[in-house]
Amino acid sequence: MTSFTLADVRERTYKKRDAWWTVFLVDPLAARLVVWTANRTAITPNQITFGAGVLGLGSAVCFALATWPWLVAGAVLFHLSFVLDCMDGKIARLKHNGSVFGAWVDFVFDRIRFFGCMLALLIGQWARTGEAVYLILAPVVTFVDLLRYLNGSQVAKTRQSMREKLRAAAQGKSVDAGVDDPESTEAPEGAAPADSGETAPVVFMEEVLRDNPDIGADQVRSGAHPAGARVIDVHKGFSSRFGRYERVRAFLLRSRVRPHLFSGIEFEMFVCVLAPLTALVALVSSLPSLIVPVLVLSCAALLLFEVVIVYKLWLATRDFGRELERLQASRE
Known part of the structure; x- marks a missing residue:
């Protein structure tokens, strides 16, 4: 059974250049989660994408509730959903189990997550403050x-x-x-x-x-x-x-x-x-x-x-x- 290491993840899945938010605030956590996921589970990239969508939905609900504890919770959930979003591509490149349709699903879920959370945040604040x-x-x-x-x-x-x-x-x-x-x-x-x-x-x-x-x-x-x-x-x-x-x-x-x-x-x-x-x-x-x-x-x-x-x-x-x-x- 293949045993992937953190070095494998960095060598095979890291982009040569990426956004600073991803490099410093996402990859250090995502890479370690990828090692654990790839070695201990049979979770597929599409399943991880679905999980990111679920966290994104939870973030939108929190934003809609509008008060400060829910705003903080929504921000944390959105960031974690992005961590999962980075993981699905890494798993696909590491285990060579990605698909063209999976790439499409990933893109569409990204857009739905952002627009849903953004609208929930703004409409929630409007409803709370007028x-x-x-x-x-x-x-x-x-x-x-x-x-x-x-x-x-x-x-x-x-x-x-x-x-x-x-x-x-x-x-x-x-x-x-x-x-x-x-x-x-x-x-x-x-x-x-x-x-x-x-x-x-x-x-x-x-x-x-x-x-x-x-x-x-x-x-x-x-x-x-x-x-x-x-x-x-x-x-x-x-x-x-x-x-x-x-x-x-x-x-x-x-x-x-x-x-x-x-x-x-x-x-x-x-x-x-x-x-x-x-x-x-x-x-x-x-x-x-x-x-x-x-x-x-x-x-x-x-x-x-x-x-x-x-x-x-x-x-x-x-x-x-x-x-x-x-x-x-x-x-x-």
Whole structure:
């Protein structure tokens, strides 16, 4: 019988970069629970996902009851449901018993849990206090969260399109700089075929730095990259404007923390964990409820980081155009 260790969980299931909330506040507990669960039970990832949904339902009920003991209980249950949510993927990767449908169920349960708990929190506070600000915040928080999902999906699609076009151009294929999905055409006369082995493999600076957090961009440019590979950097514009970014990025990645410091995970945790926990602050002090300020701060922080992502993408598209022209010119 296989006996998994904590080292196995870290090596096989940890992401190379993750949200700081997950790295510091979830993984230390989730990894140990995964070791126990994998070695002593036959629980499946889908069953763990269902358990996370049950805890999420309990959290929503607590939030709806609205008084401070229930708010604290709801925050604890929401955090524990997220711990289980992280465990199901780890179990699937560790025991190779995941499924495509299970991934869909996990995603859908995540969204239902967050929106259910968020609405229960805000409607519960409105019912208890009569303050309309809680009802106003409900569509605002929903809009910000949906905007984050839509923007993340489109940014990822655009980045992938740029990478594929640059790889095709490096192989001598004719491509354009449009935003449509890249479609390689016949290689121009005299260009090496893609599978001829005459072209160097293409890697991207961001991928090299992500996989090797102990080296910097200058080291990559000076040769610290896969042997014989052509390194393409479409973030030179951003790096040149923010000189310390690469050092901060490398520092964070050494701890597996991604530079996107306020992502969807932090947003959800601030809304459904930190905000209700502030009921304790109001209890022991003369301060009014801090739920509204925390929610407003969360929305503002998420929007700020989304703006930075879009700005970085815009600069990358300019670098992409220049790289594409350079690659095409080298083939003429």
